[in-house]
Amino acid sequence: MPDLDRNLALSHRHQEMENQALGIEMSERDDVGMIDLRGKADDKAFMKNAATVLGVELPTDPRTSIKKGGIDILWLSIDQWLITTPLKSHDKTLSALTKKLTKNHALVCDMSDARSIIRLSGDRVREVLIKGCSFDATQPDFKPGTVRRLLFAEVAALAHFVDSNPDVIDLYVFRSYANYVWEWLLQTAHEDAGVGLFQVQDAPVV
Amino acid sequence: MLLIKCPICDCEGDETDFHYGGEGHIQRPTSSNPDKVGDEAQRDYLYVRKNPRGLHSERWLCERGCGKWFHALRDTATMVISKTYLITDKPPAELKKAGKK
Numbered sequence: 001m002p003d004l005d006r007n008l009a010l011s012h013r014h015q016e017m018e019n020q021a022l023g024i025e026m027s028e029r030d031d032v033g034m035i036d037l038r039g040k041a042d043d044k045a046f047m048k049n050a051a052t053v054l055g056v057e058l059p060t061d062p063r064t065s066i067k068k069g070g071i072d073i074l075w076l077s078i079d080q081w082l083i084t085t086p087l088k089s090h091d092k093t094l095s096a097l098t099k100k101l102t103k104n105h106a107l108v109c110d111m112s113d114a115r116s117i118i119r120l121s122g123d124r125v126r127e128v129l130i131k132g133c134s135f136d137a138t139q140p141d142f143k144p145g146t147v148r149r150l151l152f153a154e155v156a157a158l159a160h161f162v163d164s165n166p167d168v169i170d171l172y173v174f175r176s177y178a179n180y181v182w183e184w185l186l187q188t189a190h191e192d193a194g195v196g197l198f199q200v201q202d203a204p205v206v
Numbered sequence: 207m208l209l210i211k212c213p214i215c216d217c218e219g220d221e222t223d224f225h226y227g228g229e230g231h232i233q234r235p236t237s238s239n240p241d242k243v244g245d246e247a248q249r250d251y252l253y254v255r256k257n258p259r260g261l262h263s264e265r266w267l268c269e270r271g272c273g274k275w276f277h278a279l280r281d282t283a284t285m286v287i288s289k290t291y292l293i294t295d296k297p298p299a300e301l302k303k304a305g306k307k
Contacts, residue, residue: 062214077272151270
């Protein structure tokens with residue numbers, strides 16, 4: 001159960017943001033809890049019970065997510081999902097899922113304090129993302145709803161594309177890496193560190 | 207750098223997004239009585255590996271996609287991965303054919 005006034009990994013870093021000249025906006029999400037859900041996608045009873053509690057079917061297509069109310073269900077693997085819920089209804093969802101799935105071969109686990117979520121928003125988010133990983137975030141099928149695990153700045157991360165125009169991407173990293181990733185982003189997302197990939201560029205002077 | 211595509215989640219990535227797991231289809235000498243497993247059979251199971259020039263079956267972990275293990279058929283001479291298949295699948299026919307040469 002996440003503590004309502006819990007100590008977030010990056011809460012001490014927010015006050016310094018006013019002095020930073022960044023090309024994007026970034027902040028740590030403090031309003032959601034996370035639930036790890038495991039079970040087999042071909043187990044009809046499990047899928048049905050999970051859908052009953054969440055109000056929507058679990059996504060089975062690779063690297064997709066579904067939004068229902070305040071709940072986001074992220075596909076992680078063929079037998080694993082990450083559910084982010086608003087903090088206020090987190091306990092309710094968690095206990096309802098646990099109760100409903102007791103007779104199924106499934107696992108429900110509270111992971112709220114295992115990871116930190118850094119929300120990146122702005123027109124240069126994709127540019128910042130491709131600086132840190134081998135994944136090509138410029139390709140058109142990387143659209144809102146897409147979930148992609150990454151090796152980002154040499155640490156394990158997960159990118160959830162939330163919205164476009166302007167782009168909003170949630171970056172999930174392990175809590176112990178959060179400070180390092182924040183530091184890395186401060187450098188890489190500096191307004192003078194742009195590569196100008198998504199803007200009209202002047203022709204080079206001959 | 208190898209470009210690999212996971213057969214389970216269709217994630218395409220370079221070698222660093224995956225993890226190499228050694229030769230595929232290695233079978234443990236089965237016996238309910240360990241005394242009946244000879245030293246040579248145990249040695250072969252633990253240490254002796256094929257080192258072919260040509261088709262080689264190997265295990266890979268899709269570390270940045272679905273987190274599942276799968277098999278890949280790679281040509282050790284050209285580095286071309288001709289086929290990927292599930293971890294529970296039996297060795298494909300072309301691998302057996304290549305071994306007989």
